[in-house]
Amino acid sequence: MNKLGHFRLRLKKQKNAKLQDPVSIDQGISGQEESVNLTSSLSEKLTVLRQTLGGSSDFIIREFVHPGENAAYAAICYIDGLVDQTQLNDLIIKIGQEDINGIMVKDPFRNVKEDLPARDTKLALTKSEVIQAILGGDSVVLIDGIKEAFTVSLPGGMRRAIEEPSSQTVIRGPKEGFTEDISTNISLLRRRIRSADLRFEDRFIGSLTQTRVSVAYIQGIANPDVVKEVFARLGAIQTDSILESGYIEEFIQDVSFTPFPTVMNTERPDSVAGNLLEGLVAVLVDGTPFVLLLPVTFFKFFLSSEDYYQRYDISSFLRLIRLFSFISALLLPSIYIAVTTFQQEMIPTTLLISLAAQREGTPLPALLEALIMELTFEVIREAGVRMPRVVGPAISIVGALVLGQAAVQAGLVSAAMVIIVSFTAISSFVIPTFSMSAAARLVRFALMLLAGSFGLFGILAGIIPLFIHLVSLSSFGVPYFLPVAPLSMSNLKDVFIRVPWPFMKTRPAYISMQNKMRQPSAGKEGRKEK
Known part of the structure; x- marks a missing residue:
């Protein structure tokens, strides 16, 4: 032997x-x-x-x-x-x-x-x-x-290749997206920010899964207090499993019971790199392509990475379109229900006669019509997501067209209601971030019930507490409605519109408390001399 x-x-x-x-x-x-x-x-x-x-x-x-x-x-x-x-x-x-x-x-x-x-x-x-x-x-x-x-370390096994993000597509910009491997995601950020100040600090969370969670920030730009708070909240997590970044998001967010997200998620490396350069902190979780960004404000959810790759005038126009779409997705069905049920005198006479003729044969009030149509569209949307990718879009389109046309011909709903619900659904897709779009969908149902009960007064009674709630929220110590409430005029250059890059010399002061200068002041003088 x-x-x-x-x-x-x-x-x-x-x-x-x-x-x-x-x-x-x-x-x-x-x-x-x-x-x-x-x-x-x-x-x-x-x-x-x-x-x-x-x-x-x-x-x-x-x-x-x-x-x-x-x-x-x-x-x-x-x-x-x-x-x-x-x-x-x-x-x-x-x-x-x-x-x-x-x-x-x-x-x-x-x-x-x-x-x-x-x-x-x-x-x-x-x-x-x-x-x-x-x-x-x-x-x-x-x-x-x-x-x-x-x-x-001999890394191996099957890994998904780097592909274009499926949830956030752009016309102009990098086509790379994060993968489920955290080491690959870190390398994607390192290629974009080649600075020694870029820091990655790991934690292992979950007594059973031992999931690797990496916190990324740029030393000298990120607020040290925010970085400490992030590590403190991660250290306070006591759970046996972390399978996706959504687990981390719910554990570390400031307020749990709110429909509005206070932590942003994205699968675009260029978006994460741009936010890191503004002083935000990124949380990468092994096993998911979605990276968390914090602290964020309400208006941050309406910005797209494509805004910074196109001309400032086009970018500003698209931002205004997104804000208008959010307001439409939130209030349009409620306003239609209120004016057709309680405040008919606010509708022009010709339009009022047309609407009255359409609703003459409908047996249901406007509130029930809207609720039925909205719930039907939510079912179609969910069915399109869950069905195989080849037939999902076809089923969604055909289902919406067939059901809408059949409902109008059967006299269950009016044609105007189909138009309102359809435009509302399309407006919700314009919002770049899915979490903010989902918040608008949830709040919309509450406002519809208030409009069907009290008319425009009910809408106002719902909007006022909604604004109070938004102003009271915070994300890691940063007021959620900045820079509008409290008002900061110097930080409005990249909110509703985007000013040209030569004029964006400073980072958002409410996020980056240290190195606020993005461009040296000598750049302006050099341009004038040239």
Whole structure:
């Protein structure tokens, strides 16, 4: 029997005898036992890992021995599918060619690290560090007689390629979008901001998922108080799982019970880079292409990254269109219900006669008509999203046309109501951010009920508390309705309209408290002389 066979036989006997070292074997990786140091015996370390991971089928242990005068037993542990097999085989060959015991005399970590063909090699001293490295996709090298373990980064497995974002499309601008791999997302930001001041700090959240969460900010531009508050709120999260950035958003937002989002999400690297340069903080979550941005204001949700790639006049016009569309999506059905039910005198006589003729054969009041049509459109919208991508848009369009036309011909709703609901639905799609569009959809139903009960007075009774609620909100200490309330004239140059780039010399003062200058003042003088 060769040396490897003798070693495996010894390991099997120890496993069957259930050798349990109270210092090295524990239950789980939580509590005080996280700091348990590893032992020098390779067989005991492998026994610990097998017991901790429960004999999972994807947990692979590859044992080998280096023949020669200084024979040494070693093993590499990893999760199948998370490492690159080619690099792993090269690593095993490299270690097998070395006289392991001979190079472990003075500084074992230094010697092994120099010989390992990997980009990122770290030293692990405790059991929890080894378990976290294995579950995080690293390979762990264990050597008999050496207490330390060596974690080697050999990233592999299937990953989605960088593609154009599906939820935020633009005509002019970069076509790259974030992926589910956080390392790829960080590299996309590094390519756009090549500054030593760009910082990424990681946290692992979720007792079971151990999801990697990275906080990105530019030192010297981002508000230090906001950065500290972000880390404080992330540290206060106590949960067993984080599967998407929406989990983080709900945990760290200022107010939970509000329809309006106080944290923005995007899957565009150029949008995140532009906001980082303005002093915002980004939160990247492994496993999702959507990155969180904070702090944000109400008007930030109506800006698009395309606004900064086109001429200022076109960008300003499109922003006004978005604001008008938001108001239409919020108030248009309510105003129609109010004026046709209570305030008919506000409608021109010719239009009033036309509307009265259309509604003559409809058995339902305007409020029920609007509610039925709005709910029907919401069902069609949801069906279009859930159905296969090939037939989803076709079903949505055909369903809306057929149902709308059939409802008018059957006399259930009036043609004017179909027009109002259709324009309202189209207006909701103009809003760049889906979360703000969803907020408008929710508030719209409440305003419709108030309009059907009290007319225009009901709409006013709903809008006034709505504005009070918006003004009272904040996002990480920044008032939500800035720079309108409180009014800041110097910060209005990039809200309703966008002024030309040469005049946008300063960053938003309510976000970036440190380096407020975006362009040096000498630029204006240079242009005049030229």
